[in-house]
């Protein structure tokens with residue numbers, strides 16, 4: 001097996017996602033997800049809400065990989081799950097190939113689920129320990145009543161081969177596999193229904209560094225072979241650079257900056273993005289020497305009571321008065337480079 | 346289709362520690378390592394087997410009927426000439442006060458003759474004659490203590506199993522609904538459980554049994570009929586067990602409901618459940634395929650550990666006369682005989698035999714529970 005260094009992983013990094021006329025596969029508009037906090041002994045009232053996702057908008061083009069990056073707790077997983085309708089959105093819209101899906105129910109929802117799948121962060125929690133690999137990977141087929149038993153078995157074998165596992169292991173149980181292998185099993189399950197869009201929620205964060213590159217390679221290979229579109233969630237910018245065509249940076253339930261991968265790395269505009277990037281080590285020793293870390297002061301504020309005005313104003317090194325009064329809008333300051341900051345003109 | 350680069354089939358050989366078919370086989374593997382549990386399991390199987398086949402042995406003449414009322418042989422020479430095949434075996438082997446029950450089975454012929462010489466006011470018996478013999482002795486009324494102990498196992502085991510099964514089923518359904526649907530439903534259901542937790546268990550059980558006994562007495566003379574009559578008749582036929590099941594079951598499920606709810610809560614948010622949802626699996630599938638197989642282990646363990654409690658409660662109720670109906674053999678009722686038969690020392694087997702049966706049974710269930718916990722509770726896996 002070739003160990004591929006992360007920075008040589010991808011050829012199609014920085015692909016031409018700004019091309020006009022590319023098909024939009026997913027369009028999220030002002031999506032909000034609040035988790036109510038209830039209190040009271042018998043009759044519970046809603047006393048507050050965790051504003052996990054607070055007005056997020058972006059588009060994903062057919063065949064691309066959009067990275068979603070931010071510190072843990074900023075609402076990335078919630079965004080992914082709300083898009084997949086695992087959580088009911090508080091408000092806002094999610095359009096898949098032009099169709100509004102937040103209002104779908106019953107059969108039409110189930111049909112839609114065949115198109116969009118998820119790969120989870122924790123390879124240990126994402127596989128049912130009481131089910132054999134064959135049953136886990138074949139479950140989507142059973143749920144959607146696809147094929148005969150024999151056809152399903154064949155499909156499971158095919159899927160296992162596709163993710164680089166020996167089909168011989170169908171009768172094994174998850175605890176017999178390593179983290180990387182489990183992640184492949186989860187990937188096989190998510191591919192069972194031939195989806196076109198996959199939310200990968202930190203699929204490599206829980207893996208050993210040596211395994212991470214393998215899984216990333218596999219994801220890229222599958223994207224090329226099957227024409228998949230990814231929303232790739234990560235908590236730091238280093239992996240995302242080579243895998244993603246575009247990257248969205250999230251802070252406290254909001255997107256602060258979206259740009260093409262290369263553009264974001266070379267020309268970060270939002271102070272938060274700059275701070276995140278300053279924490280990424282650079283392989284070039286000369287540049288690494290000069291790298292200055294921007295240390296943000298304070299902690300991330302509580303999503304229950306986000307600051308008035310710009311979310312980031314409590315930690316921003318360049319905040320001025322207006323930042324404490326007005327919530328900045330996400331604006332396209334350079335071609336396909338969007339920033340939500342009063343200080344960027 | 347090309348296999349992804351760096352993704353050749355990966356050998357598992359060096360990784361798998363032991364090759365097991367599935368988690369249940371694993372559990373069995375773990376269970377077998379605990380010697381005490383294995384012995385307990387065997388003991389329980391033997392007790393269950395003996396209890397179930399008791400009627401068969403009665404028919405075969407090896408033990409006496411449910412009440413153990415009849416002696417099959419007698420040492421009383423008087424009865425040699427009597428026509429009665431099942432005479433009152435009394436008098437002879439009793440002590441001076443006519444209190445000592447029959448131990449003959451444990452005496453050799455010579456000692457027996459001594460006993461008879463000393464206590465029988467009649468002609469010395471022929472010691473070569475087949476002795477009446479109760480292996481575990483009898484009470485002063487000539488009832489075979491072994492028969493009663495064996496039939497008593499039927500009562501204890503059925504109370505244990507029915508109590509545990511009812512608590513498991515009711516608690517499971519209640520807890521799973523509460524935990525899975527959450528929100529207001531959960532809140533109200535759990536407040537009810539909290540309320541019931543405040544009721545003292547034993548007091549309620551005693552009051553219920555008193556209440557049932559009272560109803561039964563009232564209906565005894567009056568014309569029976571309708572549903573109440575039917576239930577009372579059924580209870581009568583079951584030797585009072587029906588009401589006992591009910592009284593024991595009223596509160597026993599609440600602990601299980603809480604446990605089941607907690608388990609569901611801990612698994613409901615697991616990613617594999619979410620994965621099933623993302624695929625479009627319905628609630629029923631999620632509950633039966635994904636939640637139940639995972640939560641059953643700890644629940645079964647907990648319920649196994651509750652079984653001795655049910656058995657003891659039944660024995661206690663029968664001891665104070667609020668359990669099974671008079672005439673139904675039950676270990677608790679047998680132990681209570683010692684109160685009316687006097688002397689712990691002259692009648693020690695009256696106390697010892699049912700007590701030992703009780704202790705062995707409950708201890709076995711305790712050890713079985715421990716073994717099951719090691720085997721089934723995944724939180725303790727690998728420790």
Ligand SMILES: Nc1ncnc2c1ncn2[C@@H]1O[C@H](COP(=O)(O)OP(=O)(O)O)[C@@H](O)[C@H]1O
Nearest residue numbers: 035050052071072073074075076077078079303
């Ligand atoms: N089911 C939930 N109920 C209540 N709060 C939640 C729930 N899921 C997430 N949150 C809260 O929402 C915020 C965002 O969480 P999450 O989306 O998991 O962040 P990330 O994936 O970026 O680490 C956190 O403050 C978290 O505590």
Ligand SMILES: [Mg+2]
Nearest residue numbers: 073076077078
């Ligand atoms: Mg997350």
